[in-house]
Amino acid sequence: MPSYKKHLIFSLIMIFPFFPDVYYLSLAVIGASVVDLDTSFRYRNLVLMALVGGLLAVTLQFLQITPFPGLILISIALFFFVAQHRGIMHSILGNILAAACLALFVISFQNILVKITPDPRISLFLTSIILGIIVLNRGLLIIYTLFVSIGIFLAPESTFNFIYVSTALFIGSLSHLILDLFTGSGVKLFDPISSHRYGKMTGLFIIMLWLVGVMFFYLNPAESHASLNYVFSQL
Template sequence: MFALFLAFLFFPNPISIAIALIGANLPDFDHDIKKINLYKMEIIGLLFFIILYIAKLPYFIGIILCILPIIFYYSNHRGFTHSLLGIIILSILIFCVVVMAVNILSPFLNSFDLMNMGNGIFPFNLLAMSLIVIILAVLTLNKKIIAPFLLLFLLGMLFLPEGFLRFLLPFYNDIYRYIYSIVFLNYLNNVYFDYLQFIFNYKYYMIAIFIFLPLFLGFFSHLILDALTPAGIKLFAPFSSKKFHKKFALLSLVLISILFFTILAILNWNLIFA
């Protein structure tokens, strides 16, 4: 619930809220009771790798899905996956999976456009992202909350404002090209010039804002709650075993509150002087 509250404050749209909730549930995959989920994820990753490799599609998704359970398996409970470095790495990996999966699914859905959905306000890349969110939810969330999660998520997507649909997702092909080329060092002509354009293009930042940041916020909300427990968290693992407790949690809440009111003030200022 804490992750949902934070996500709603900063990212009031169903995709970002759902991704934040998924991120909030992932750190505890390092617990022994979650080992069966890790085995399932490893098998799914191997299947994706084989299928995508045979189909001559980007198989890096399968590699990441195989790496993720390994990270959780070898991390002690409240160890690396409950550290600042850990949640950054996990957020980046899952972000890459989402972006690449959208670009693989969108053309596939386009080829089966029997109801002309892609010509309306619900584009294929958004439909692809919805399917990816659902798959991640089934793999990561507690079985008791999957049904209400899916119901609320689908209702949220159906009533999502049209402006959001047209603004959020036209740039996935470009960001995917850079992720894939950087990962495999498969640089294109004039890649450095293109990369500078990529860095300074605010539209790419918007993709990170709606996907990567909610995911990271979900992870971070989990750390805050665990810091309030007597066991605490090893925030800088594996470099330091020092545990952080209530002071870190309270400081984090203060900083999040300051950030929220700062963003709110900037938005109001822009509305007044626009």
């Protein structure tokens, strides 16, 4: 199985216990895939991201709406273009930055779409599809689109929540790092602060922490949600 498919499957496994909602599952898939945009063979995705961002910024400006969502996409594309593969974007700090920037795009774009679309599900669908087009491997787009379409329009309506958006994107990108810890070269988890490479034992440790988190979440659901809300309220 190609490595990118393993990354996407593992991201779904990691996010599902917390957010079994197709919209947030799709964001986790985006988070897992965006980490590898620092590779040269994914530069076409970055070019597409920059073009979509530019078109979106110009269109929104013409409509006298803030071009911020488009500018965010352009910034993400430029950042990944200059990043070294398995450098800062394959670190905890890089994951936080990528998830934060993508969350800003999702929130700002979502707020615009909600005002101009009659059905909230349409705005969720459009956000997921745009992210899929500019981030995912072309071979996955059909499956991804079907998955998102069925889940958003046929399942119970999703609740749009900034905390959930940020968490889903971060867990997705973190899942990518965990799998990379099991490769021969390991991962510089704390780049650029430290160049030390971590490997399988660290990956197993993080998975154990995830399992503890899942058990705590299901044993104390109300307390877990309150803790999550508190953490993000401090950011």
